[in-house]
Amino acid sequence: MASPSPITVPAFAERKSSDQKLCMLTAYDFPTAELLDQSGVDAILVGDSLANVIQGRETTIPVTLDEIIYHAEIVCRAVKHALVVVDMPFLSYHTGIEQAIANAGRILKQTGCQAVKLEGNAGQAAIVSSLVDVGIPVMAHVGLRPQSIHQMGGYRVQRDRESLLRDAQAAQDAGAFAVVLECLPVEIAREITEQIRIPTIGIGAGNGCDGQVLVTHDMLGLSSGYTPRFVRQFANLRETARLAIEEYCQEVRTGKFPGNEQSYQ
Numbered sequence: 395m396a397s398p399s400p401i402t403v404p405a406f407a408e409r410k411s412s413d414q415k416l417c418m419l420t421a422y423d424f425p426t427a428e429l430l431d432q433s434g435v436d437a438i439l440v441g442d443s444l445a446n447v448i449q450g451r452e453t454t455i456p457v458t459l460d461e462i463i464y465h466a467e468i469v470c471r472a473v474k475h476a477l478v479v480v481d482m483p484f485l486s487y488h489t490g491i492e493q494a495i496a497n498a499g500r501i502l503k504q505t506g507c508q509a510v511k512l513e514g515n516a517g518q519a520a521i522v523s524s525l526v527d528v529g530i531p532v533m534a535h536v537g538l539r540p541q542s543i544h545q546m547g548g549y550r551v552q553r554d555r556e557s558l559l560r561d562a563q564a565a566q567d568a569g570a571f572a573v574v575l576e577c578l579p580v581e582i583a584r585e586i587t588e589q590i591r592i593p594t595i596g597i598g599a600g601n602g603c604d605g606q607v608l609v610t611h612d613m614l615g616l617s618s619g620y621t622p623r624f625v626r627q628f629a630n631l632r633e634t635a636r637l638a639i640e641e642y643c644q645e646v647r648t649g650k651f652p653g654n655e656q657s658y659q
């Protein structure tokens with residue numbers, strides 16, 4: 395069977411007007427990216443959530459441009475079909491338009507991804523439009539913005555309807571092709587989705603969005619510690635892996651592994 399053609403930025407954006415919701419998940423390594431791609435996700439996000447799930451950090455603030463490029467290049471080599479979107483790390487797009495273009499350009503050139511994602515309110519619209527002007531597709535991210543966690547005072551549901559509508563509208567007007575809505579009440583997310591022309595991708599924003607994104611480690615039950623309310627664990631791979639590792643140790647210690655099948659004569 396011929397493999398489906400790669401999903402382009404325009405094709406992703408056009409799904410706004412279809413009744414098939416967009417599915418996006420995160421990946422930071424080759425086997426996970428390959429698995430997601432072969433399982434039919436529409437987009438793969440190399441998120442700065444790698445700070446939490448790969449590096450074991452409390453916040454996404456320490457992630458560097460070099461780190462995200464390292465992971466994104468690996469992911470892009472594994473993906474044949476899905477759109478790959480890469481997060482711009484904290485302070486890689488805030489210190490001037492030229493710097494933002496140079497950094498987003500490095501991400502595109504060195505990884506092979508199709509788009510970048512950046513967190514921002516209406517104040518970041520000029521950055522979005524300058525990236526779009528030079529041909530770099532941008533997915534915006536409004537609502538709870540983990541890179542601004544100290545300013546926002548914690549991982550809380552965002553309820554200021556007017557600013558949320560204004561931020562999403564500003565992202566669209568600046569030329570973003572899609573916008574992530576993180577942690578907002580279902581009715582506000584639905585209203586934004588109805589009012590703007592670009593797809594909304596929700597995380598903790600209810601089912602009125604045009605698509606959904608989750609951190610793969612969370613939805614597969616691989617993460618340890620706190621799980622936000624908006625995560626559904628579709629599997630408990632941590633428990634499956636723990637049982638397998640315990641069995642391995644047991645078999646090694648009792649001399650049952652390796653057996654004849656795993657040995658050369």
Ligand code: KIV
Nearest residue numbers: 420441442443597607
């Ligand atoms: O970094 C990330 O994984 C994200 C998603 C949670 C949207 O930004």
